[in-house]
Amino acid sequence: MKKLLIIIAVLTSTASFAQRSFWSFNYPISFALGEQRDFIGKTSFRGFGIDGRGFLNNNISIGGHWSWEVFNEIKRDLPPIPINVSNDANIKGEISGVQYRFLNVMPILVNAHYYMGSDGAVRPYVGLGIGTSYVDERTDIGLVSIQTKTWRFALQPEAGVMIPFGLTGVGANVAARFRYAAKAGDSLPISFFSLSVGLGFMN
Amino acid sequence: MKTTLNKPAKLLWVLVSIVVFQACYPGDSIPISDLDTVTTVYNSDDFANGAPTSAGIIWQVAQDTSRTDNNLDYNGEVDDEILNTTLEELIKIYGVDSVYIIWGDPDNNPDPIPGNPNVKVLVEDGDPVPYIGALYTASVILNEKTVGIVYPGYPWYGGGWWGGWYPGYPCYYCYYPPTVGYQKYEVGTIVLDMYDLAKILGQNPIPDNPDPSWVGAMRGLLSSNPESNAARTVSGIQQAFAQSPYLKN
Numbered sequence: 322m323k324k325l326l327i328i329i330a331v332l333t334s335t336a337s338f339a340q341r342s343f344w345s346f347n348y349p350i351s352f353a354l355g356e357q358r359d360f361i362g363k364t365s366f367r368g369f370g371i372d373g374r375g376f377l378n379n380n381i382s383i384g385g386h387w388s389w390e391v392f393n394e395i396k397r398d399l400p401p402i403p404i405n406v407s408n409d410a411n412i413k414g415e416i417s418g419v420q421y422r423f424l425n426v427m428p429i430l431v432n433a434h435y436y437m438g439s440d441g442a443v444r445p446y447v448g449l450g451i452g453t454s455y456v457d458e459r460t461d462i463g464l465v466s467i468q469t470k471t472w473r474f475a476l477q478p479e480a481g482v483m484i485p486f487g488l489t490g491v492g493a494n495v496a497a498r499f500r501y502a503a504k505a506g507d508s509l510p511i512s513f514f515s516l517s518v519g520l521g522f523m524n
Numbered sequence: 525m526k527t528t529l530n531k532p533a534k535l536l537w538v539l540v541s542i543v544v545f546q547a548c549y550p551g552d553s554i555p556i557s558d559l560d561t562v563t564t565v566y567n568s569d570d571f572a573n574g575a576p577t578s579a580g581i582i583w584q585v586a587q588d589t590s591r592t593d594n595n596l597d598y599n600g601e602v603d604d605e606i607l608n609t610t611l612e613e614l615i616k617i618y619g620v621d622s623v624y625i626i627w628g629d630p631d632n633n634p635d636p637i638p639g640n641p642n643v644k645v646l647v648e649d650g651d652p653v654p655y656i657g658a659l660y661t662a663s664v665i666l667n668e669k670t671v672g673i674v675y676p677g678y679p680w681y682g683g684g685w686w687g688g689w690y691p692g693y694p695c696y697y698c699y700y701p702p703t704v705g706y707q708k709y710e711v712g713t714i715v716l717d718m719y720d721l722a723k724i725l726g727q728n729p730i731p732d733n734p735d736p737s738w739v740g741a742m743r744g745l746l747s748s749n750p751e752s753n754a755a756r757t758v759s760g761i762q763q764a765f766a767q768s769p770y771l772k773n
Binding site for chain 2: 395400401404406407411412413414415416417418419421462463464465
């Protein structure tokens with residue numbers, strides 16, 4: 322308990338010491354990696370993300386991240402997949418058809434970043450986010466829909482750069498992120514690489 | 525007063541616009557053929573000791589014509605594709621000498637014309653009956669509540685073709701009307717049923733409505749686009765057999 326109070330005191334004191342914040346609104350393009358490619362390998366051009374960070378000092382920030390990315394792919398000529406058609410184990414069924422696959426990934430993370438450079442200049446940074454990710458996997462075959470929704474442990478290392486427009490606190494935020502959401506049940510682990518571009522507001 | 529956006533606001537507006545326009549969910553425009561599905565269901569018990577080695581196909585696509593509220597106006601447009609594609613697949617499985625067409629009208633030739641002239645046509649009340657291990661039937665679903673009635677008007681009772689199987693059993697097959705085994709299909713579905721006759725004959729009492737050993741349901745093949753129905757019917761039936769390798773020993 323004493324340790325916890327000390328941590329809270331340190332965090333609140335440093336937070337009040339840090340007067341600056343960094344908000345960014347980003348558009349990610351995401352590339353599936355690893356086992357996720359077995360489900361959907363196509364690049365995602367649909368997504369949006371928000372980052373909010375508070376500086377502890379000139380080089381370190383802590384904050385939060387939320388984003389939403391949608392992958393989709395139409396799969397043809399796949400082998401049939403088993404379906405449950407009866408409580409009787411001897412009655413077996415399979416369905417085949419064009420598969421419309423969708424993957425919605427929504428990470429909600431706390432993060433910490435280390436920044437290089439100085440105020441008003443180009444500021445490269447590296448960081449790590451940790452938290453949870455909501456994953457909605459859906460396969461539509463004709464009018465049959467097979468869907469799983471899970472909350473998973475999530476991890477997100479990233480590297481980026483904030484490029485200010487002149488002397489304003491506004492600039493372009495470019496970041497490369499590796500997103501990982503752990504395996505849940507029979508579902509595959511999620512891993513993809515995101516290249517984000519967006520607007521950053523640093524003050 | 526004219527309102528102008530500063531540079532960052534314009535950029536943010538462009539960014540939001542990209543996201544909004546990209547946000548249309550994929551699959552908003554789906555070709556009808558992409559909604560076709562082929563579902564096969566089988567009783568693995570019936571194939572545990574091997575599959576039947578010969579087959580007969582009822583040469584008629586059954587439909588429930590007794591209703592006046594059918595959801596699909598079907599007048600046999602793809603009967604030819606249904607029956608002849610199934611026939612081709614049966615020949616692949618059982619061989620041309622072990623497949624029989626069962627035709628119920630002694631006064632007329634089979635309609636549609638069988639695609640393979642080497643397959644023997646068995647005419648009801650006319651031909652001696654060979655051994656047939658599997659009986660295949662085809663039907664189309666015209667109403668979402670279509671059940672059971674697959675082959676109306678066929679004289680299953682009181683003798684007929686089936687009565688000739690064994691002397692002393694004048695109505696040996698009377699209890700095997702080739703009914704649809706599963707009761708709920710979507711409109712436009714083509715259903716193939718396979719009955720293992722040896723299994724059915726081995727039951728005591730012989731069931732009035734035996735379960736099929738295999739069902740192939742091709743959903744969505746009959747659409748409002750007749751030009752694509754025929755090709756999709758052929759590929760759907762071929763897929764049903766392709767994903768059912770257990771039909772062949």
